[in-house]
Amino acid sequence: MKRIVSLLFVLFLVKSVSFSQTTPTESPSKMDWWKEARFGLFVHWGLYSVAGGDWKGHAYKGNEHFMLYEKIPLKEYADSLATKFNPTKFDADAWVKAVKGAGMKYIVITSKHHEGFAMYNSPSNDYNIVKATPYHKDPMKELAKACAKYGIKLCFYYSLGRDWADPDVPTNWPTKGGRSNTWDYPNEDGKVFDKYFRRKVIPQVKELLTQYGSIGVMWFDTPELINADESKELRALINKLQPDCIINERIGNQQGDFKVSEQKLGKDSSAAILPWESCITISKGWGYNRHDTAFKSPEVLVRNLIEVASASGNLLLNVGPTGEGEIPQKSLERLAAVGRWLKINGDAIYGTHAWKVQGEKSTTEKKAEKDIASPNTMKDVLNDATSQKTQEDIRFTAKGNDVFVFARSWQDAEVSVQSLATGKASIKSVQLLGYQGKIGWSQAKDALHITLPTNFKTEIPVYTFKVSL
Numbered sequence: 001m002k003r004i005v006s007l008l009f010v011l012f013l014v015k016s017v018s019f020s021q022t023t024p025t026e027s028p029s030k031m032d033w034w035k036e037a038r039f040g041l042f043v044h045w046g047l048y049s050v051a052g053g054d055w056k057g058h059a060y061k062g063n064e065h066f067m068l069y070e071k072i073p074l075k076e077y078a079d080s081l082a083t084k085f086n087p088t089k090f091d092a093d094a095w096v097k098a099v100k101g102a103g104m105k106y107i108v109i110t111s112k113h114h115e116g117f118a119m120y121n122s123p124s125n126d127y128n129i130v131k132a133t134p135y136h137k138d139p140m141k142e143l144a145k146a147c148a149k150y151g152i153k154l155c156f157y158y159s160l161g162r163d164w165a166d167p168d169v170p171t172n173w174p175t176k177g178g179r180s181n182t183w184d185y186p187n188e189d190g191k192v193f194d195k196y197f198r199r200k201v202i203p204q205v206k207e208l209l210t211q212y213g214s215i216g217v218m219w220f221d222t223p224e225l226i227n228a229d230e231s232k233e234l235r236a237l238i239n240k241l242q243p244d245c246i247i248n249e250r251i252g253n254q255q256g257d258f259k260v261s262e263q264k265l266g267k268d269s270s271a272a273i274l275p276w277e278s279c280i281t282i283s284k285g286w287g288y289n290r291h292d293t294a295f296k297s298p299e300v301l302v303r304n305l306i307e308v309a310s311a312s313g314n315l316l317l318n319v320g321p322t323g324e325g326e327i328p329q330k331s332l333e334r335l336a337a338v339g340r341w342l343k344i345n346g347d348a349i350y351g352t353h354a355w356k357v358q359g360e361k362s363t364t365e366k367k368a369e370k371d372i373a374s375p376n377t378m379k380d381v382l383n384d385a386t387s388q389k390t391q392e393d394i395r396f397t398a399k400g401n402d403v404f405v406f407a408r409s410w411q412d413a414e415v416s417v418q419s420l421a422t423g424k425a426s427i428k429s430v431q432l433l434g435y436q437g438k439i440g441w442s443q444a445k446d447a448l449h450i451t452l453p454t455n456f457k458t459e460i461p462v463y464t465f466k467v468s469l
Contacts, residue, residue: 030244031257033153034216035275036351037105038309039342040155041335042279042318044286046113047081050323053289064287064320065381067115067164071183074116074165078132082117085133090325092142096150098327102335103342105350106153108219108316109143111208113157113287114179116165121211124203127165139325144212153216156208160201160250161193161224168196171224179224179380193225205234209241218245222380223252231255249274263383265307278308279316280386282331288320295330298337299390299409299460305338305349306406306462310395312354337459344434345464348404352397357419359395405450405465413452420448420467428468432456 048064055070062069067077099107112118118128120140130138140156147154163169164181170191171179177188185191209215218238223231231253238245249256259276261267267276282301284294296304301317308315319331342349390409394417397404403425407415420427422443430441430450440451450465 030246031275034106034246034258034314035312037153038314038349038352039102039104039305040106040108040153040314040316041099041102041104042157042286042316043107043109043321044113044157044288044318045110045321046119046287047077047085047115047117048113049288049321050081050085052323053291059291063285063289063292063381065114068179068181069381074181074184077115078117078127082127082132083134085129085323086135087139087321087323087325088135090139090142090321092139092146093149095143095321095327096146096152098332098335099152100150102339103346103349104152104317104335106155106216107143107147108155108157108217109140111140111156111158112163112204114159114162114164114222116159116163118204120208122204122207124207125200140212148213154212154214155217155219156215157219157221158201158205158208159222160220160252161222161226163196163200166196166200168192168199169224171222173222173224173380179222193227194230197226197230201234202237205237206241209238209245215242215245218247218251220248220250220252220256223250226252228253248277261313264385265304265387267311267313275312275314277314277316278304279318280304281318281384282334283320284382284384286318286320288322288328295334296386296388297390298334298341299462300388301334301338302341302460302462303390303408304386306395306397306408309349309352309397310354310358310406341458341460341462344458345462347399348397348406348433348464348466352399352404355396355398355403357396359393360418361391361393401469403467403469405467407463407465409461410452410463411461413454415450415452415463415465416447417450418447421446425467425469431466431468433464433466434458 044064048066053059055066060066060070111120116127118125120128121130121138122128126132130136144154162171162179167185168191169180170188170193171177173179180188182188231251232255234251235247235255238247246257249259259267259274261276261278263280265278282296284292305315319327321327392410393408395406395408405417422445427443430439432439435453435456437453439453442449452463
């Protein structure tokens with residue numbers, strides 16, 4: 001009997017070790033705040049923000065990647081943009097107050113994008129906002145202070161496998177050298193990623209995790225040619241410096257805590273195990289571009305948030321501040337409108353998870369997303385594949401014994417929910433969030449039928465019902 005017990009114990013240990021090897025997160029609890037949050041702000045801000053859409057008298061190609069698309073020499077790029085970068089209108093308190101007002105719980109900001117320029121005081125590399133611009137200040141220090149004031153988690157984006165300011169960063173997408181600085185550094189075969197990794201990545205990640213207090217997420221981009229040992233070393237460094245900091249999948253080589261779905265509202269099949277996040281733009285591009293006028297409406301943004309939450313995902317919504325340090329007014333207006341909706345309906349988003357059914361009447365919605373996605377060819381610049389449709393449909397989230405029913409873009413007087421018909425659920429009560437009175441409802445064999453009160457009007461035609469089972 002003792003031998004059997006011992007064998008079972010050994011098998012348990014083996015299974016536990018095997019699980020820890022396939023699931024990078026050491027402590028499940030450190031993901032709790034992030035899963036509860038559901039909604040965050042993404043900020044793309046850098047030297048490209050100074051150009052703001054134009055280069056040498058013409059609208060440039062590649063948006064925030066225009067240094068690559070226009071093949072601008074590093075010295076010319078720095079002399080033209082860094083010397084002019086003086087964001088005197090930057091107000092960290094106003095930024096974070098807007099984030100708080102939008103109902104967001106965290107902010108992810110570009111500490112270094114592909115252009116290789118550090119948007120913070122980097123002692124290891126002089127190509128940074130403090131030493132290379134007339135601004136001579138560290139905006140991340142002010143942002144950290146404001147985040148602490150308003151209870152917002154500060155998180156850093158860091159371009160890992162692309163850096164056009166360093167001579168040792170080879171790439172392999174879409175072809176060999178396809179995203180490398182080959183005009184300043186043409187010898188692609190002579191580039192050694194590990195040199196760049198030790199000279200720049202390791203020192204700068206240390207700086208980001210030791211200069212600004214508690215960091216919620218290290219959000220890496222474009223792992224490119226980082227190898228497994230380097231990804232593991234980087235993860236170990238982060239875990240050592242800030243054990244509670246979580247890491248996205250783009251650290252590379254299956255070392256991340258959560259998956260990323262870029263410019264799509266649905267998770268892919270590989271996100272079945274890990275938590276996931278959808279990062280999308282509020283307009284067309286990631287960085288500020290004065291020619292970009294394709295801003296999503298508040299209604300579409302609320303629909304996007306619900307779509308992601310109904311699949312247990314987080315939505316990371318991007319804005320691109322100007323070279324002067326201001327978030328565009330159109331972005332602020334939309335953030336505020338989503339915040340007003342969340343103030344009423346937030347209980348159906350925060351801390352919820354997917355229900356047994358994600359939604360109803362979703363076939364046309366999925367087709368619309370597929371149709372929008374098909375024409376895109378530049379998968380790292382203008383790659384918005386999110387649906388802009390606003391047809392009536394239903395989505396669900398759940399929390400405890402409650403199921404939340406979202407009637408999106410609803411115009412009818414009645415909402416019929418087939419998934420809550422008699423025999424499918426035992427309903428205790430139905431409440432319309434934001435409405436103080438009782439609403440009419442009945443459960444039948446075909447559906448739960450809810451009558452919208454005629455005296456209840458909303459800024460955004462997305463209604464949320466709390467159905468207690």
